[in-house]
Amino acid sequence: MDLALLVEQALEQVSGAADENALIQVKASFLGRNGALSSELRGLGKLPKEERAARGGELNVAKKRIEEAVAAQQENLRHASAEQQLTEAQIDVTLPALGLPLGHAHPLTLVENELIALFSGMGFEWVDGPEVETEAYNFDSLNMPSDHPAREMQDTFYVEDGIVLRTHTSPVQIRAMEGRTPPLRVFTTGRVYRHDSSTRHSPMFHQIEGFLVDDRVTFTDLKGTLYAVVRELFGADVKIRFRRSFFPFTEPSGEIDIWRDGKWLEILGCGMVHPNVLKGVGIDPQKFQGYAFGAGIDRIAMLKYGLEPIRVLFENDQRVLNQF
Secondary structure: OOOOHHHHHHHHHHHHHEEEEEEEHHHHHHHHHHHHHHHHHHHHHHHHHHHHHHHHHHHHHHHHHHHHHHHHHHHHHHHHEEEEEEEHHOOOOOOOOOOOOOOOOHHHHHHHHHHHHHHHHOOOOOOOOOOOOEEHHHHHHOOOOOOOOOOOOOOEEEEEEEEEEOOOHHHHHHHOOOOOOOOOOEEEEEEEEOOOOOOOOEEEEEEEEEEEOOOOHHHHHHHHHEEEEEEEEOOOOEEEEEEEEEEEEEEEEEEEEEEEOOEEEEEEEEEEOOOOHHOOOOOOOOOOOEEEEEEHHHHHHHHOOOOOHHHHHOOOOOOHHHHO
């Protein structure tokens, strides 16, 4: 075979390859396993011994020239492709910049802010309190005896003896009443903790708590306040049911249910502040009365926005959060 002619044909086809796929095929036809030059290299063993070295040197030179040509053409094709992409995908710098996606409030924050606005508009003062509490504030001051079931380890997270993660926001009531003289109109919001986890419960959740203490406070005041709040949250036509209940720190006690999806669902607990609670903070229950209420912000959000189970509120699923 005429090597000069073979190399000339190879270089011509390499330079004519219009893209990398065509170049790969050309390379294979000459340098591949069954390529023309490869066949010549395999045939060296059939030549007389004295001719092998010279022929082998010629074949290696031919192979090197073809490989160099392939590499050069490959670089040319890549450069041309990059130039084409730059030409076709030019950026119009006169166009307005794309806006960055803005963050937005979490559904729990939306509900909490709505509640804060409602009670602030009614003249209630927002106060805060610690999440790590003493048993005295979390239980004793709220008329819970030492043998109350809620104080057991299966319900309460104990940090150490006498110190717990607060199981409700009610201790803030005690702290807010201590050393102050009625009239008092106070509420708080925040995280609370209980040893409970299910589709409807979380070990950490959020509550709103409030109370009003004055010398002329009745159960009617309590019902009027809470009915107004529930109607603001769920609409003026929401069906509301008030039923009797029990809480150690209120007497009498009640719960409010709303009618949703063909059934009654509990929305909050409330009642008149127990005389023992008032006595504990130095307020004379013969002179002053008060009402208190508490609700789970998470539960309100679940009912208001149709979110279930409760873990949806804490998974940071953008498909859910982007709806708000």
